Structure formats: structure tokens, C-alpha cells
Amino acid sequence: MGSTRQFMRILGYLKGHELEFGIAMILVVLMSYTNGVIPVLIRNAIDKGISAKNYDVAIRYALLIILAGVLNGAFSFSARYLLTKASQHAIYMIRMDAFRAIQRHRMEFFDKTFSGQIISRITNDTERIMAFLSFRLRMLVYSSFLILISLYYMLRMSGRLTLVAVVTIIVVVMINMTYIKKVRPIYDSIRHQTGVLASLVTGAIAGIKTIKALAAENYSLSKFDKDNEKLYSLNVKATKITSIYGNSPFLVLGLSMSAMFYYGGKGIIAGTLTVGELTAFLTYMLTLMWPLRALGFIIGDMQRTLAAASRLFEVIDSAPESVDAPDAVDLENPRGEVEFRNVWFTYEATGRTVLKGVSFKVKPGEKVLITGPPGSGKSTILKLIARLYEPQKGEVLIDGIDVRKIKISSLRKIVAYVPQEPFIFNRSIKENIALAKPDASMEEIVKAAKIAKIHDFISSLPKGYNTVVGEKGITLSGGQRQRLALARAMLLNPKIVLLDDPVSNLDLETERKLVEDLKDILRDKTALIVSQRPSLARIVDRVIVLKDGRIVEEGKPEELLKRESIFRELVGGEYGG
Numbered sequence: 001m002g003s004t005r006q007f008m009r010i011l012g013y014l015k016g017h018e019l020e021f022g023i024a025m026i027l028v029v030l031m032s033y034t035n036g037v038i039p040v041l042i043r044n045a046i047d048k049g050i051s052a053k054n055y056d057v058a059i060r061y062a063l064l065i066i067l068a069g070v071l072n073g074a075f076s077f078s079a080r081y082l083l084t085k086a087s088q089h090a091i092y093m094i095r096m097d098a099f100r101a102i103q104r105h106r107m108e109f110f111d112k113t114f115s116g117q118i119i120s121r122i123t124n125d126t127e128r129i130m131a132f133l134s135f136r137l138r139m140l141v142y143s144s145f146l147i148l149i150s151l152y153y154m155l156r157m158s159g160r161l162t163l164v165a166v167v168t169i170i171v172v173v174m175i176n177m178t179y180i181k182k183v184r185p186i187y188d189s190i191r192h193q194t195g196v197l198a199s200l201v202t203g204a205i206a207g208i209k210t211i212k213a214l215a216a217e218n219y220s221l222s223k224f225d226k227d228n229e230k231l232y233s234l235n236v237k238a239t240k241i242t243s244i245y246g247n248s249p250f251l252v253l254g255l256s257m258s259a260m261f262y263y264g265g266k267g268i269i270a271g272t273l274t275v276g277e278l279t280a281f282l283t284y285m286l287t288l289m290w291p292l293r294a295l296g297f298i299i300g301d302m303q304r305t306l307a308a309a310s311r312l313f314e315v316i317d318s319a320p321e322s323v324d325a326p327d328a329v330d331l332e333n334p335r336g337e338v339e340f341r342n343v344w345f346t347y348e349a350t351g352r353t354v355l356k357g358v359s360f361k362v363k364p365g366e367k368v369l370i371t372g373p374p375g376s377g378k379s380t381i382l383k384l385i386a387r388l389y390e391p392q393k394g395e396v397l398i399d400g401i402d403v404r405k406i407k408i409s410s411l412r413k414i415v416a417y418v419p420q421e422p423f424i425f426n427r428s429i430k431e432n433i434a435l436a437k438p439d440a441s442m443e444e445i446v447k448a449a450k451i452a453k454i455h456d457f458i459s460s461l462p463k464g465y466n467t468v469v470g471e472k473g474i475t476l477s478g479g480q481r482q483r484l485a486l487a488r489a490m491l492l493n494p495k496i497v498l499l500d501d502p503v504s505n506l507d508l509e510t511e512r513k514l515v516e517d518l519k520d521i522l523r524d525k526t527a528l529i530v531s532q533r534p535s536l537a538r539i540v541d542r543v544i545v546l547k548d549g550r551i552v553e554e555g556k557p558e559e560l561l562k563r564e565s566i567f568r569e570l571v572g573g574e575y576g577g
């Protein structure tokens, strides 16, 4: 039942190309006919032409055989073209749907799902559906009709020989289905193992500096060797099964042809069968061999195509339709006030409660430093304001409105969130800055870069804003990455800025400069900065100290430093320098 639904849903993606698909299927049926009729033509050529010594008739049938072959080729070419075109379009639509759905998914989905699995949905699973629509379905229809047409003509010639053919058909299809069942898990392991090797190589390349620095090449090599060996053994195993099962249908064919010779020969001697008819039977067996093997393969593999479809559709269906609540509002002219009211939060992936009744209020334009030991929940606070996650209990409010009631498009303009390790895409600097507003003018981009104080650096590059950064472009230093991320955040002129550890991994001098500039960058903005670095305390109005998901201290930095405080302990003697 579920399978039929998946199947119909796949076919549904052919919308707009139904005519091409329909014509292609008719052509496939015609293909089966032109192929299935050839043995009959051969029979006639022999019986009515050669045996009757009527060469004109023999030549006429020979020409008809050629015509059938030419038509078969033309039908095959057109059907393949039309089907591939229609199914490529269907796959294009499925991929778009899947990608759109993936983007709509909540952060919890990415916490729980391996990225490799998501990639596999969009690549392997769609490929499988594609193969089904363009190739397997064609083969299924072609083989089924060819078998039916052949059986029809065979039955008209000899019931006994047809019985031999039917037994052969059943045995060959069953051998191929068994083969697929046996070899499938091995091919799955091969695919998995190839993935393992690929990720080992990726890891080794990404971590090449560390590997070389630690002289860990041999360890890396022996790990690779072990997995490579596993892949080798699996391939040998698969080849063994393929050799056995790949050849046994020919043995069955040989036996059945011998049976046909036996019964057919007897028939010819008794005058109940003609030489042409026996030749036609033997030709049918040879013609059917390939379609029979394909049929076994397709039937054996059908369930997997449907499983791939159901995995893919699940990713599509489980994505929320819209992140906006029906009564969500646009927040015009925000003041920039942030408030947490008794917020409790647990990450679904681990079930750990990381915020336990957090309440605080940040006034418009106020700058707050959130500090505390590692893992105390500081970054989580920022993620809740940006609504990457939602609290299970309590409320996060902006200007007194629950963030869940603010349209996400509006929230993204008001709140700029710069994560701890901002991702730099392998594109131009211009595109990297304009991520949140791809149609931003050059003026806006330059303005944002100037605010983040990275304009001078960009201008000094030979290709300026068109310089490609990231993996295959120039490599940015830690400070430059942070500033690029800040420029990206400033582009929409947000009222609230959330900075997650902006100075981690920076050397002291770069840190000093960035902190100094942040004073300017954050002017007129509400800012929440997560950091354990004391330098940032100099530019904030207030400090919130978090420990184990609870606020344990709050106050002006200079006041906290004067008295015995956790903050003073955390900062030690570093503050003020």
C-alpha cells in the first residue's frame, strides 16, 4: 500500500511532461512488438521461403526483418530520449524540493542527522529514483511486453515447447532475483566502505598540517590500509557471486534449448512442427535472455528504489511548512530590548538541560558581556535570541514580544548573529558580505565593510571585493575572518548584535585592535557578547556570569572587579591592561 503511494508520488513529479512520458511508454511497447515479431518473420522466411524454395518470399521476409530491426532502433532511440528528458526534469524538481526542505529544517534536525546522510539523500537517493524512471521502468515495460508477445506467438506454434520456455523464464528470473538478494548487501557494504575511505582521505587532507607536525603519517597510512583491504575483500566477494550467478542463466538456457531440440526434433519428424517453428523458438529463447535477466534485476531492486524514495520524501515531509506562527508580526522600528523570562532549554540530541531558569533584561543600546566557564550555556543564550532553537519553557522577548511571534524575515533584519567560527564560503568577498541580501548595492557592501573596518584590507587586494576567499581562494587570518563576518552582520543595519567569542583564537595585538573597533561598530546597537576574554569587559556596560545554566552574578564590570566576585576570579589579573 505504502509502496503504491511512493510509486504514484514519484510519477507525480512527471507533471508537465506527461505527454512525453506517455509517448515514450507507447514507443517502448512498439519496441517490444518489433522485437517479438522477428522470430515469426524468421519462421516464415524459412517455411514459406527457403523450405518451399520460393526465394522471392524469402527475400521479402528478410527485408521485413531488416525493417523490424530499423523500427526497433528508432523506437528505442526516441523512447530513451523522451523518457530521460521527462525523468531528468522530475529529478530536478525532486532535488529542488529536497534542498528547499533541508533549508527549512530546524537546527535540531542537523544536530541529529549526519551531514553525510543528508548529502546521500540528495545525491544517491535521487540518482536511484532517476535510474528507476529513465531506465528500469522502461526495461520493466519492455521486458514484460516482450515476454507476453513472445508467449503469444510461441503458444500458437507449439504448446509443449512453450511450456519449456515458461519454465526457463521462471527459473532465470528467480536466479536473478536470488542473485540480487545475495549481492545487494555486499554492494551496500562496498558503497559504505568507499564512503569510509573517502572520509579518511578528506580527514587526512583537512588535517594534513597536524598529521605532518605530529609525524603521524604512518598511523594515518595503516588506518587507510586496513580499510582499503576491507574494500578489496568485499569486491572480490562480490565478483565471486557475480561470476556464479551471472553464468548460471546461460546453463539454464543451454538446457532448455537442448530440451527444445529434443521435443522440436521429434515434432519435425512426426510432422507436427516445422523447421521454421523450431528456429523461431530457439531465436525467442536467445532474444528473451537479456530482458529476463533485466526483469529479475528490476523486480529484485524495486523495493530499494521505493525505500530510497520514502527516505527522501521523509526529509521533505518532516520539514516544517513555515517557521512563522500564523499570528507572527513584523517588528517595525525596533528599539532593541532583549529579555529572558525564566528560560529553560534542553538540546534534543543529548537531552541535557543547559539553561535552567535564566532571566535577565538588556536595555536598548546596552552592551552586555556574557561570561562563565566552558559549557555553562553562554552560546546557547545567543542561539535562542536568534531563534535557531526555541526554549521548552519560559520566553525570549524582543521589545516585549516573544521571538516566536516575530516573523523570521523581520527577526533576521533586527538581530545579527555572528557565530563562534563564522563560515566563509568559497566565493568572492562581495558575495560573502552580501549573504543576507544578495541584491545589496556595492555602496551598501562597502559601507558594511567600512563599519567592520576591513575595507582598507579588501581594497589593497588586486581583485578587491571580487577576490575569492575560502578553500580555493585566499586564506584569511583569524582577525580578517571575524571582520568579514562582522561586515556581513552589519549589512542589514541590525538593532541587536550577538557576538559569540569574537576574539577567541586571535593574538593579543589583533584582539586589542578588534575590541577597540568594536566600540565603534556597536555604537547605537544593543549587543550581547559571549566571551571569556577580559578585554571585552572594557567595552560593555554590564557583565552576566553564567555557571551550569544559571546566572550566578550580574553587575557593572568595574563594580564586580572591586569586590570579591566570581567575575574577578575568572578574569584574574588580566583586566585593565
Ligand SMILES: Nc1ncnc2c1ncn2[C@@H]1O[C@H](COP(=O)(O)OP(=O)(O)OP(=O)(O)O)[C@@H](O)[C@H]1O
Binding pocket: 111, 347, 349, 350, 354, 372, 373, 374, 375, 376, 377, 378, 379, 380, 381, 530
Ligand atoms: N547543538 C547541540 N546539541 C547538543 N548539545 C549541545 C549543542 N550545542 C551545545 N551543546 C551542549 O550544551 C552545553 C552548553 O553549550 P554552550 O555552547 O551554550 O556553552 P558555552 O558556555 O558557550 O561553552 P563555550 O564557552 O565552551 O563555548 C555544552 O555542554 C554543550 O556541549
